Amino acid sequence: MVKIREFLRLRKQNDTVKLMCFFILAGAGFFINVLYHAGTLFHSVQSPVEYHLIRESTVTNEQISELAQEEDVAAVSRSLDIPVTVKYQGQETMMTCTMLSKSYIETVYGITASGSEKRYYINQAAFKEIQAGFMENNVSLEKGDITEYGEEYKIQYLEEEEGAEEENMPPQAFHSAKLLVLKEKTGKETALICTEENGTRLNKADSVRVLFSRYDLDGLRLENLTKMGYEVQNEQILAEEEYEMKIRMFHIRYGILVCAVFLVTLHYMKKNVRGYRHAAW
Numbered sequence: 001m002v003k004i005r006e007f008l009r010l011r012k013q014n015d016t017v018k019l020m021c022f023f024i025l026a027g028a029g030f031f032i033n034v035l036y037h038a039g040t041l042f043h044s045v046q047s048p049v050e051y052h053l054i055r056e057s058t059v060t061n062e063q064i065s066e067l068a069q070e071e072d073v074a075a076v077s078r079s080l081d082i083p084v085t086v087k088y089q090g091q092e093t094m095m096t097c098t099m100l101s102k103s104y105i106e107t108v109y110g111i112t113a114s115g116s117e118k119r120y121y122i123n124q125a126a127f128k129e130i131q132a133g134f135m136e137n138n139v140s141l142e143k144g145d146i147t148e149y150g151e152e153y154k155i156q157y158l159e160e161e162e163g164a165e166e167e168n169m170p171p172q173a174f175h176s177a178k179l180l181v182l183k184e185k186t187g188k189e190t191a192l193i194c195t196e197e198n199g200t201r202l203n204k205a206d207s208v209r210v211l212f213s214r215y216d217l218d219g220l221r222l223e224n225l226t227k228m229g230y231e232v233q234n235e236q237i238l239a240e241e242e243y244e245m246k247i248r249m250f251h252i253r254y255g256i257l258v259c260a261v262f263l264v265t266l267h268y269m270k271k272n273v274r275g276y277r278h279a280a281w
Contacts, residue, residue: 020269027262034255041248045215048074049241050108052233053225054207066228067210070221074213077104078205080197084120086130087156087174088141093133095126097159099197100209108211109182111149118157118177119195126191127181144181153179190237207233217245 055063059078068076080099085092097120105121106112113119122130131141144153156174182192208230212221222232232238 020266023262023266023269027259027266030255030258030262034252034259037248037251037255041245041252044241044245044248045217047215048108049212049215049238050234051210051212051225051238052079052207053210053230054233055229055231056206058204058206059208063228064208067208070210070224072212072214072216072221073210075104075107075209075211077101077209078202079207079209080202080205081207083160084193085158085160085174086133086179087158088134088153089139091134091137091139093130093136095130095133095193098192098194098209099202099205100194101198101202102196104209104211105194105196109149111180111182113196118175119180120155120157120177121180121182121192121194123182123192126193129191130179141179144179147180149180150183151181153181155179215242215245217242217249 064076064078067073077100081096082099084095084097086095102113109121111121134140141153141155144151146152155177157177158172158174216222222235222238225232
């Protein structure tokens with residue numbers, strides 16, 4: 001208490017002590033900023049990240065196994081994008097759906113579907129796009145059933161057969177399905193629509209989805225995937241996310257450097273303050 005009162009007295013009388021107060025407050029601000037960026041960076045690096053890969057030929061079972069054995073891999077699945085016509089109250093709209101394996105959807109989205117009815121899983125961004133398609137015909141998806149994974153809507157669907165010519169295709173009937181709007185875990189702006197598929201259609205795919213349990217900031221993962229013959233389709237999105245992490249690392253490094261400079265400066269300033277040379281800092 002005596003040293004604190006002495007410091008407060010000197011703060012009013014000595015300009016150096018006033019400057020020391022400024023350095024203390026500024027240093028505390030930089031230190032809090034370092035803690036904030038360090039916590040955010042740690043959470044980001046430890047978060048799962050998905051790679052969308054494609055190669056020039058069909059992905060074989062051996063190549064799937066090879067990917068599954070890579071470091072930090074949590075799930076792997078072939079993927080296939082197909083056009084789907086969605087019908088609701090007699091009106092139709094189009095969407096592009098990504099077929100994935102059941103195990104991959106369970107791992108990535110934590111969904112364990114029961115029953116044999118077809119389900120399409122979409123995020124909020126995709127739901128807005130589908131609603132916009134129906135609203136052009138003055139139709140809107142009504143409030144669906146609430147499930148543990150999100151809202152569920154009853155629809156009809158028609159999937160386009162790959163490689164089939166429209167003029168040679170026999171008339172196809174719509175089938176019943178459910179559209180499940182997933183609860184948002186993150187504020188993704190990119191539309192996501194996927195469904196389970198474990199049949200022969202998926203086995204002919206030339207693209208793969210790989211979920212890694214954490215980010216890779218040194219670039220070795222991307223280099224390794226390229227050597228394995230894959231092209232990363234969402235490389236730009238991954239690069240933007242990694243750039244944000246590197247900016248946080250910049251804040252941390254230079255924040256620590258500034259704090260260190262402040263401490264050294266305070267140490268030498270304290271020596272020049274008469275009447276307060278024995279204070280503990």
